[in-house]
Amino acid sequence: MLQATAGLSALALASQAAARAAARTYTNPVYAGQFPDPFVLRHQGRYYAFGTTGTGRTRDGRIFTLLTSSNLVDWKDAGGCLAPPAAAEGADFWAPEVVFHKGTFYMYYSMGGGAIGATVGHRLHVATSKKPEGPYQQVALLDVPASKFTIDAHPYQDTDGKWYLFYARDFIDTDNGYRPGTGLVVDRLLDMTRLAGESRTVMRARHDWTVFEKNRTMPLYDNKTFPEWHTLEGPFIRRHGGKYYCFYSGANFLTPRYGVDYCVASSIMGPYSDAGAEKGPRVLGAVAGHVRGPGHHSHVLSPDGKTEYLVYHAWNTAMTERQLCIDKLAWTAQGPRCVGPTYTPQPLPS
Template identity: 35%
Template structure:
């Protein structure tokens, strides 16, 4: 049956209208990002905007190099631009915490924490002419007997520059205080007397308040801070806010505190900083533990918008805890390139993002297709005389490396490890023509399995991780047919209190141990890529 002209016209209009609706729907579709925006162990993140760029840094704790510098143009895609310090500051011996990046009168500052040699936790500062560095260290500014941590600079209502920080009283089982004190003209020293802003007084804050960040909006100063236990499986961290018309107070704590607490996806959120985009929106970059990855992937960097109500109090995700997904600030698709990792050691320079125990900086060389790792002579007889490691980004993943057996000298022990710290690790190594599965727990190392490797000159080593803490090691001659080595191992003991598990390349066994690695790959399993 033929259609009439009217029917044909109506049918055409319907088709065109449907196509137009589809196009409008596509245009109006919201682009979402997924937390974390920086996967893996990035505690205490701080962030600033410089024109159309964002720069961030985070705690490195007992890992070197100190404090990653992270760069983004959209807040959801970040790349590692190298460290603040390529080598450990001479005055400090550890506890590299809470770096706060800031800009003042065209100069860039990173205020940070370290432990003085033979002394307490101290706050120091480094400066640079560009956010990317290089940074010049100016050493400690304040080191109270109880310890001084979590610095952040702020300008008061009179244009005076102050440093705000926490006195670490909870380390001595006393109240914790957030202090403010004037900075000198170049921002590298304190002047005058310190003034108390707040201390822990509310039940939810527990034994402490810490991680201050101060935002000025209109006539109000807002002091965002965290309370209770930050780290480990028993953490109960959360974030609150106080406000004042004057930097030095009096401060009023929000009756609705904590304004950001854990939920089914993320737990123990807190300790972050806030940046305003070009549209005047406020974004909080902070950390939290995945309820799946937990302490094994560490405190990862999360992003949420901070909104202010008619009562002039801020809210975050309508009080529902950290977002699982939210609208991308710049409507840019999140790539999540940092979740997977592959390195064939091309070129002559180590890629950014590798880490080592901060008191055991390794000797290494990269030449086309090879990473040559040399054991620290003072620790060479240890299973892990030297380490190069990467942060894990998922609870379920596979780590693989290729080890050149031809260049492995007699007595040397080299391989792949699920690594907590120098005293706690599990690994599979080649040594004197054998495969050795080993475990170090609280500083005591034992062999768990010894077997012949497959016949090859290039040995493939692999371990599969499940739930962050269950490991199965294997070896292969070609990277295709894998031979399990030993039984599945539990690694719940691996993560230190404030850190996560790393994938590590290790060499040791003898003072002159040297190993050549041809590649490293870390591949999250499908469930972690959703």
């Protein structure tokens, strides 16, 4: 079981909070426990952070670790938030994201058997609750028949009120010069629990830095060995300056190459361009000797409702936990850039 508290006592957490308040600063990680794939929902002035639990369960027997905060920095363990679905024993649960629509909270995530590459694959699911903290109950499968491995669902409501679902899925072909691996896709949502089945490719791997593993044998695809297997994952959409920016994480999350980049389009369904992404992640990347594997992020506004932050995970020094971190996002003339990843004291979010 993944331990969200990482052995920190309530007294230690209170002492850290008091010290930060006195200094008016924070230092990453803002939560020193295991918290991969963080998504933060801001609802009625409070923050709810949802994190991957894999095959584990939280202390209350649920799935997906839940943290709450009033300031993005001081987080409280609130247990788990997804009630285990029937016949899901031993399954992996990854990357929850939550949106609020017409009085209901919808949680999107993937569920599958075993580790990456297992023969049963991964599928997208949705669960609902009337409260942001849950418990959420699984209500629908969002199947993508063309893919055996479909993860990292990201729901997005456009300015006209229509909903879309971005996600990551496997491609094993080399059409149009693309490289085999996990790529990004978008589809319309007919409603909050049904896909239109009209998916379009957002971005696939084209650059050396996004390689996950060379000479990778995949049981999911009849044990075929791919000379290179690439990964683009964790899509997150932001509309800025009349354009759609699809942020994503690329490469192997265990390596120093892992980080956050983006592609951009004039229309929600594309086509998207990643021009400028040839050499590595431009938004958020590793800092040698200090930060490794920053990525799989979400965006959220600070308490002032104006300042945009990236919420992401990064490895601890021993590489035993992916921990919760935050840093400001800046929109520059060269495109979006994170003011980080930071590992020294930073001003508290205002």
